[in-house]
Amino acid sequence: MIWLLACAEPIHVGLNAAKARDIFWSPSPEVGSVLRVQWHQTAGADTQLEFEFGDERLASPLKWRDKGEQAELILGVPYAKELRFRVVTDGNKGIWHEAETAALPGGIPEPELLLAGDYEEDQAWLLAGIGVGGEGWDVAGFWKLIFDRKGRVVWAHYTPDENRTFYMTPSVRSGTILWDVNTFWTAWDDGLGSEVRRMYIDGTEVERIPVPGMHHAFVELPDGTIAWGATPRTGARSSRRSTRTAPCARSGTALPSGPSRGTTSAPATRSSSTRTRGPTSSRATRTTRSSSSPGTARS
Numbered sequence: 001m002i003w004l005l006a007c008a009e010p011i012h013v014g015l016n017a018a019k020a021r022d023i024f025w026s027p028s029p030e031v032g033s034v035l036r037v038q039w040h041q042t043a044g045a046d047t048q049l050e051f052e053f054g055d056e057r058l059a060s061p062l063k064w065r066d067k068g069e070q071a072e073l074i075l076g077v078p079y080a081k082e083l084r085f086r087v088v089t090d091g092n093k094g095i096w097h098e099a100e101t102a103a104l105p106g107g108i109p110e111p112e113l114l115l116a117g118d119y120e121e122d123q124a125w126l127l128a129g130i131g132v133g134g135e136g137w138d139v140a141g142f143w144k145l146i147f148d149r150k151g152r153v154v155w156a157h158y159t160p161d162e163n164r165t166f167y168m169t170p171s172v173r174s175g176t177i178l179w180d181v182n183t184f185w186t187a188w189d190d191g192l193g194s195e196v197r198r199m200y201i202d203g204t205e206v207e208r209i210p211v212p213g214m215h216h217a218f219v220e221l222p223d224g225t226i227a228w229g230a231t232p233r234t235g236a237r238s239s240r241r242s243t244r245t246a247p248c249a250r251s252g253t254a255l256p257s258g259p260s261r262g263t264t265s266a267p268a269t270r271s272s273s274t275r276t277r278g279p280t281s282s283r284a285t286r287t288t289r290s291s292s293s294p295g296t297a298r299s
Contacts, residue, residue, distance in 0.1 A: 018045030030203020032102025113151035184215035
């Protein structure tokens with residue numbers, strides 16, 4: 001008698017079949033140095049993005065991702081840089097795909113690095129701001145910027161309506177940045193229209209918090225409450241007056257949130273010594289070839 005034994009499917013022990021398919025990327029509409037990579041993951045796995053430009057290699061945080069549609073941000077790459085990236089699932093390294101960050105927005109001075117010292121890993125970035133288009137208070141607008149330790153701009157966001165931004169800070173809520181829209185020195189309204197805004201690092205705004213009377217800094221308390229000093233000025237041009245006195249605190253109204261965002265944010269640190277020069281059209285030497293528009297790469 002002959003017995004035939006068979007199984008319907010082969011069993012692979014110790015092998016993870018997770019792969020990333022249908023991979024494509026696109027720049028953030030608000031911050032052209034931030035790229036969003038999307039893909040379909042065939043199985044749950046510890047996953048991260050690896051990306052490199054020139055001789056520099058970076059990676060997104062390693063985290064578990066379920067089967068299905070996934071997305072992650074490429075952060076920390078300077079403007080006008082060609083790069084390549086790949087999705088790594090449980091150590092299974094996918095193929096490289098090419099991408100490119102946008103050109104540095106016009107009006108932003110290009111820093112020149114004069115001196116760079118040693119720094120800790122969590123001090124790799126500097127969140128700062130600069131007024132452009134004039135001197136002192138007579139400026140055309142404000143940019144919020146993140147520099148790397150080589151003095152390169154890796155992130156930039158413009159404050160709307162030529163208002164002032166005096167204070168920016170990573171939020172106690174992971175993955176968001178807080179910044180002020182200050183009307184005290186533009187609308188001359190005693191700061192009646194001032195706001196603190198919360199956004200993801202890709203520029204997606206998720207919350208606006210009214211802070212009437214604010215004209216300088218604010219602080220976010222550990223529980224997420226926003227506090228600020230409000231000092232009414234006499235002779236204000238506004239017919240309305242703030243009745244609050246320092247300190248003030250108010251919760252905001254949440255706006256509809258966008259799709260899944262990366263959770264990496266750039267901590268504020270001490271800066272390297274830099275000086276700036278006027279806008280330039282020159283671009284860094286390219287190391288790979290890529291399209292200058294959003295691309296699709298399939299594996």
